[in-house]
Each structure stands twice: as C-alpha cells, then as structure tokens.
Amino acid sequence: xxxxxxxITKHEQLLQHIEKLQVGSKISVRKLAKxxxxxxxxxxxxxxxxxxxxxxVTRERIGTIRVEKKPRGISEQLTFADVAEIVGGQVFGxxxxxxxxxxxxxxxxxxxxxMMRYVEAGSLLIVGNREDAHSLALEHGAAVLITGGFGTSTxxxxxxxxxxxxxxxxxxxxxxxxxxxxxxxxDRMIKKKIMLVEDIIAGKPKPEVLKxxxxxxxxxxxxxxxxxxxLAVVDEWNRVIGIVGRKEIEELPAEQxxxxxxIRRPITATLQTSLASAAQTMMWEGVDFLPIVDRNRKxxxxxxxxxxxQAMRDAQQQPNTGTGETFDHLIWNGFAEEKDExxxxxxxxxxxxxxxxxxxxxSEGILTTVMIQAATRTAKLLSGFDYVLDNMSTYFLRxxxxxxxxxxxxxxxxxxxRTCKLEIQxxxxxxxxxxxxxxxxxxxx
Numbered sequence: 001x002x003x004x005x006x007x008i009t010k011h012e013q014l015l016q017h018i019e020k021l022q023v024g025s026k027i028s029v030r031k032l033a034k035x036x037x038x039x040x041x042x043x044x045x046x047x048x049x050x051x052x053x054x055x056x057v058t059r060e061r062i063g064t065i066r067v068e069k070k071p072r073g074i075s076e077q078l079t080f081a082d083v084a085e086i087v088g089g090q091v092f093g094x095x096x097x098x099x100x101x102x103x104x105x106x107x108x109x110x111x112x113x114x115m116m117r118y119v120e121a122g123s124l125l126i127v128g129n130r131e132d133a134h135s136l137a138l139e140h141g142a143a144v145l146i147t148g149g150f151g152t153s154t155x156x157x158x159x160x161x162x163x164x165x166x167x168x169x170x171x172x173x174x175x176x177x178x179x180x181x182x183x184x185x186x187d188r189m190i191k192k193k194i195m196l197v198e199d200i201i202a203g204k205p206k207p208e209v210l211k212x213x214x215x216x217x218x219x220x221x222x223x224x225x226x227x228x229x230x231l232a233v234v235d236e237w238n239r240v241i242g243i244v245g246r247k248e249i250e251e252l253p254a255e256q257x258x259x260x261x262x263i264r265r266p267i268t269a270t271l272q273t274s275l276a277s278a279a280q281t282m283m284w285e286g287v288d289f290l291p292i293v294d295r296n297r298k299x300x301x302x303x304x305x306x307x308x309x310q311a312m313r314d315a316q317q318q319p320n321t322g323t324g325e326t327f328d329h330l331i332w333n334g335f336a337e338e339k340d341e342x343x344x345x346x347x348x349x350x351x352x353x354x355x356x357x358x359x360x361x362x363s364e365g366i367l368t369t370v371m372i373q374a375a376t377r378t379a380k381l382l383s384g385f386d387y388v389l390d391n392m393s394t395y396f397l398r399x400x401x402x403x404x405x406x407x408x409x410x411x412x413x414x415x416x417x418r419t420c421k422l423e424i425q426x427x428x429x430x431x432x433x434x435x436x437x438x439x440x441x442x443x444x445x
Contacts, residue, residue, distance in 0.1 A: 010036070010038050010042055011042065011045065011046055011049075011295075012295060012296065013036065014032070014036055014038065014042070014043060014046035015046055015049060015050060015053075015295060017032075017035075017036060018032075018046065018047070018050045018055065018056060018066065019050075019055060021066040022066065023066055023067060023068050024065060024066065024067075025065065025066045026063055026064065026065050027047060027056060027063075027064040027065065027066060028063075028064075029043045029044050029047055029064075030043075032046075032047070047064060049295070051064075052272045053272065054067075055067060055068075057085070065085075067085060077101045077102060077103075077188075078101070078102045078181070078184060078185060078188070079098065079099050079100060079101055079102065080097060080098050080099075080100055080102060080124070080143050080166045080168070081098035081099060082102075082184070083102060083124065083143075083145065083168060083181060084098065084166070084168045086180050086181060086184045087145070087168070087170045087172060087177045087180055087181070088170065088171070088172075089145065089168040089169055089170040090168070090169045090170075091166050091167070091168055091169075092146075092151065092152065092157055092160070092167040092168070092169050093156070093157035093158070093159075093160035093161050093166070093167045094138075094143070094157075094160030094161055094163060094164055094165045094166040094167055095161075095166060096161070096164040097143065097163070097164040097165045097166050098166050100122065100143070100164075100165075101122065102122070102123075102124055102143075103120070103121075103122035103123055104120075104122075104123050104124075105123060105124040105125075105126055105145075105178070105181060106118035106119055106123055106124070106125055106126070106142075107126050107127070107174055107178060108125050108126060108127030108128070108130065108133050108137075109174070112130070112132055112133050112136060115127075115133060115136075116136055116137075116140060119136075119137050119140045119142045120140060120141065120142065121140070121141030121142065122141065122142070123141075123142045123143075124142060124143045124144070124145055124181075125137040125142050125143070125144050125145070126145045126147060126174055126177060126178055127144065127145070127146065127147070127174070128146065128147055128148050128150055128174065129146065129148070129150035129151075129152070131152055131153055131156055134146070134152050134156045134167065135155075135156055135159060138156070138159050138160055138163050138165050138167075139159075139163075141163070141165070142165065143165045143166045143167070143168070144160070144165075144166075144167045144168070145168045145170060145177060146167065146168070146169050146170065147170050147172060147173055147174045147176075147177055148170075148171070148172075148173055148174070149169075149170075149171040150169070151169060152167060194274055194276075195274065195275045195311060195312065196271065196272055196273065196274055196275065197269055197270065197271055197272070197273045197274075197275065197278055197292055197303060198271035198272070199275075199311070200275070200303065200307060200308070200311045201271075201292060201300070201301040201303065204301055206301075207232060207299065207301055207302045208222050208225065208226050208228075208231065209231065209232050209233065209234045209238075209299060210222065210231050210232070210233045210234075210244065210258065211233065211234065211235070211236075212233060212235070212241065212242075212257065212258070212259040212262065213257050213259065214233075214257065214258055215254065215255050215256060215257055215258065216249045216252035216253065216254055216255070216256050216258060217254040217255060218258075219231065219244060219249050219258060220249065220254075223246065228289070228302070228304070229245055229246050229288075229289075230243050230244065230245040230246075230288070230289040231243065231244060231245075231302075232266075232291045232299055232302055233258070233262050234299050237298065238298045238299050239293075239296065239297045239298050239299070240266065240268060240291045240293055240297050240298075240299050241262075241264060242262035242263050242264045242265070242266055243262065243263050243266045243289060243291065244258050244261060244262040244263065245263075245289070248261040248262065248263065249261065266287075266291060267281060267282075267285050267287055267290060268290060268291045268292070268293045268297070269281070269290045269291075269292055269293075269303070270292065270293060270294070270295070271292065271294075271300065273292075275308050275311055275312050276312070276386075276388075276443070278290060278303065278308050279305070279308050279309060279312065279443040280388050280443055282305045282308070282443075283388075283441055283442070283443050284441075287305075288304055288305040288306070289302065289303075289304055289305070290302065290303050290304075290308075309443070312386070327369075328369060328373065330354075331355070331366060331369055331370060331373070332370065332373045334349040334350050334352055335347045335348065335349030335370070335373075335374075335408070336348060336349060337377070340409075344409070344410075344411075345378050345381060345410060346407060346408070346409050347374050347377075347407070347408040347409075347410075348405065348406065348407045348408070349405070349406065349408075350403055350404070350405055350406070351400055351401070351402055351403060351404045351406060352402070352403070353402050353403075355367075355402075356402055360402075361399065362399070362400045362401075362402070364394075364396055367396070367400075367426065367434050368392075368394055368436070370408065370426070371394070371408065371424040371426060371434065371436050371438075372389055372392070372438065374408045374410050374424055375387075375389075375410055375420075375422045375424050375438055375440060376388075376389075376440060378410040378412065378422065379412075379415075379420040379422065379440050379442075382412065382415065382420075383415070383420070383442070385442045385443075386442070386443050387420060387440035387441060387442050387443070388440065388441055388443055389438060389439075389440060389441075390419070390438075390439040390440060390441045391438065391439050392436055392437070392438040392439075393436060393437050393438070394434070394435075394436040395434065395435045395436065396433070396434050397432050397433055397434060397435065398428075398431060398432070398433040399433075400428060400433050400434075404428050405428070406426050406427065406428050406433065407426070407427050407428075408424060408425070408426050409424070409425050409426075409427070410422050410423070410424050411423045411424075411425075413437075417442065418441065418442055419439055419440065419441055419442065420439070420440045420442070421437070421438070421439045421440075422437075422438055422440070423435070423436070423437050424436050424437075424438065
C-alpha cells in the first residue's frame with residue numbers, strides 16, 4: 001500500500017487514492033480493498049462517496065470508472081463526450097466536437113434516404129458499418145456512433161475532423177447503446193430535479209465562525225451582526241469542532257470562553273446532501289442549524305432549517321419541465337385519486353406485470369411502497385406539508401394477481417402539526433389483501 005498520512009482516516013485515504021487515479025481507469029472494489037489494505041465494505045463506501053462527488057461513475061456493462069468531475073450546474077442534456085463515456089466508446093475522429101450538445105439520437109435501421117429524414121444538426125446517428133450513412137450524417141451536421149465493434153474509412157474520419165463532429169466506435173450492439181444513452185438522459189433529468197445543499201449556499205458569504213477560545217461577548221456581537229441564533233466553532237485548521245447557541249451562552253459572563261458550553265461533534269451535512277435529507281435530519285435530530293463541511297470536516301458554509309424549507313417550497317412552485325421519473329413515480333403512475341361516498345380519499349389502480357417477482361408473485365416491497373405513497377399523499381392533501389415515514393407495521397393477507405384492480409383506502413387515526421398516524425387498507429374485489437399502520441413525521445415542523 002502506498003504511504004499515507006496517519007492523521008487521516010482510511011476512508012479519506014481511499015478517496016485521495018481514487019482522486020489520483022487517471023481519468024478512464026476502471027475501479028474494482030476488491031482490488032481497491034486489497035491495494036489499500038482495507039475491507040471490501042470500507043472500499044465500497046469510499047467508491048459510493050466518490051460517485052456522489054462526481055469523480056466516479058458506474059455504467060451498465062462497463063463497470064465503475066474514474067471520470068472528470070463536472071460542475072453541478074451542468075445542463076440535463078448530454079454532450080457527445082458524455083455519450084462516448086457512457087457507452088465505453090473510442091473516439092475515432094472529430095474530437096473537436098466532443099463538447100457539443102446532443103439534441104436527439106436516431107437509429108439507422110432503414111435505407112439511407114429514409115434515415116436522413118431523422119438526422120439533423122446536433123443529432124447522433126447510431127448505426128453499424130454503413131460508410132455511406134456515416135458520410136451523409138456528418139454532412140447533415142450529425143455525429144456518428146458506430147456499433148458492433150465496426151470502424152469506418154480514413155476518408156470518413158477526415159470528414160469528421162473537418163466538420164468537428166465526433167465518430168464514436170462502440171463494441172456494443174445498437175439496442176444496448178440506445179438503452180444506455182436513454183437511461184443516462186433520464187438519470188440526469190432526475191438528478192437535476194433533486195435540489196442539493198450546494199444549490200442554496202451558492203453566493204452566500206463566507207460564514208462567521210468562533211474559536212473555542214472565543215468569549216460569550218464575541219458570540220453575542222457576532223449573532224447581532226449575522227442574525228443567526230447559532231454559530232459554528234472551528235479549530236485552527238477550520239475544522240468544525242462544535243456549535244454554540246444563545247441557550248448555551250445565556251448565563252455566561254461576557255469575558256468567559258465558550259469552550260465548556262459548546263456542543264461538540266454536531267450533526268453536519270455536505271454539499272452533496274439533498275435538501276430533503278437535510279430537512280429530515282434536522283427534524284429527527286431536533287436541530288435547526290447545520291454546518292456544511294467537506295470530507296475532512298472543514299467548514300464550507302452553514303444552513304438553517306428555515307433556509308432549507310424555504311428553498312424546498314420555492315422549488316415546488318417552479319414548473320416541472322423534466323420527464324425523468326424515479327421508481328416511486330413509475331410504481332404510482334397507474335393509480336388515481338377519487339372521493340368516496342363519505343368524502344374520504346380513495347386511490348385505485350392496477351397491479352402491472354412489472355410489479356411481479358421472478359416467481360410470478362407480487363412483490364411485497366412494491367405493495368409496501370404503494371401504501372406508503374398513499375399515506376404521504378393523503379397526509380399532504382390534508383395539511384399541505386411534506387412527510388417522511390417514521391415507522392410502519394404491515395400485514396399481507398391474500399395473494400394478488402397481475403392486472404388485478406385494487407383499491408387503497410387511507411384512514412387518518414391521529415394528526416398533529418408534527419405527526420400523522422394512518423391505517424392503509426388495500427383491497428381487491430372488496431376483500432382486504434394488505435393492510436398497514438404507519439406514522440409519518442412532517443419535515444416542515
């Protein structure tokens with residue numbers, strides 16, 4: 001194992017090692033663990049954090065590779081360089097156009113004349129070893145992705161260089177590369193819709209901080225200046241060692257250091273923490289202030305619960321232009337809401353084949369997800385707040401067949417500003433098939 005600074009953790013050593021890897025290097029958890037002398041679990045956690053940092057990606061049929069980190073504000077559209085990376089492709093020519101944006105892609109599975117009707121500037125033609133199609137696509141302003149491990153002529157390469165439009169060679173078949181590109185587009189749309197902590201601290205001034213040796217008077221002057229009721233406390237290397245608030249300082253004499261009253265090992269978040277996770281953490285931990293740190297716990301910024309919740313509310317008021325959908329959305333797509341005779345909320349829908357397991361039975365995990373969705377939607381309809389699951393007891397009473405039409409009936413048992421307790425019953429043909437009792441926690445209070 002290469003020599004490392006003993007003052008940093010194994011996790012940090014692993015991240016530093018991954019950062020030093022050449023872009024394009026494949027990463028094996030097993031080999032990484034062996035090389036660094038750590039468990040495979042420790043290596044896996046480091047790889048996943050590197051993925052969250054944007055320096056590692058995992059691609060279907062390719063594996064985990066080291067990539068160049070992209071800025072957070074990147075468009076949801078892919079570039080041709082992204083496409084080459086996604087399909088594990090080799091750029092044969094036209095590398096000057098790799099940073100151009102992919103507008104759409106077309107699959108060349110027809111006569112060339114018909115094919116060109118779907119090709120335009122900014123598009124990508126996915127095709128096999130058809131040199132006439134390669135040339136025509138470039139002349140129409142489109143890049144070319146050649147599948148099946150085929151190549152093309154030097155004349156076509158020269159044309160690509162002249163047009164600054166890349167030719168990408170991939171060993172995968174046409175269907176596979178189209179699926180990989182489509183999946184990457186949807187993944188990017190989903191990620192773009194998820195707000196992160198770094199989205200709300202952009203442009204914020206550098207946070208005011210205290211040292212352990214600072215006095216109660218220093219705290220009072222700084223809170224008056226900033227308006228914050230809590231402040232981060234850092235050491236000489238700007239690493240967070242604690243936080244302190246008005247409650248802790250209340251009875252301290254003006255010249256007394258704050259060292260003995262500060263709250264040590266505070267809950268923190270990173271730039272990649274989602275706003276929903278930050279709000280949920282604050283709710284569970286009963287805190288309203290989070291220092292934002294890097295992986296070495298050095299302070300970057302701070303956020304309050306009010307700032308997080310306000311940003312989430314603002315985001316919900318924005319028009320939803322993305323079409324990427326998470327598994328929860330896809331599962332819930334087949335359900336509709338209506339009012340019953342008593343004015344209560346009822347959801348009904350069909351059990352689709354995608355909800356089945358390999359054995360042909362309906363997945364209990366899917367049914368649980370559907371009931372949780374019904375509960376959170378019901379609670380939000382009643383209060384206007386967003387909720388997360390706190391606890392749940394589930395009972396599966398009868399088997400359900402594919403394409404059965406089910407009805408989900410939520411009953412609110414208790415509701416307050418902080419929690420909502422519900423009973424959810426799923427039935428088919430008026431017979432109960434699954435039931436749960438669950439408690440939700442509001443992240444708005």
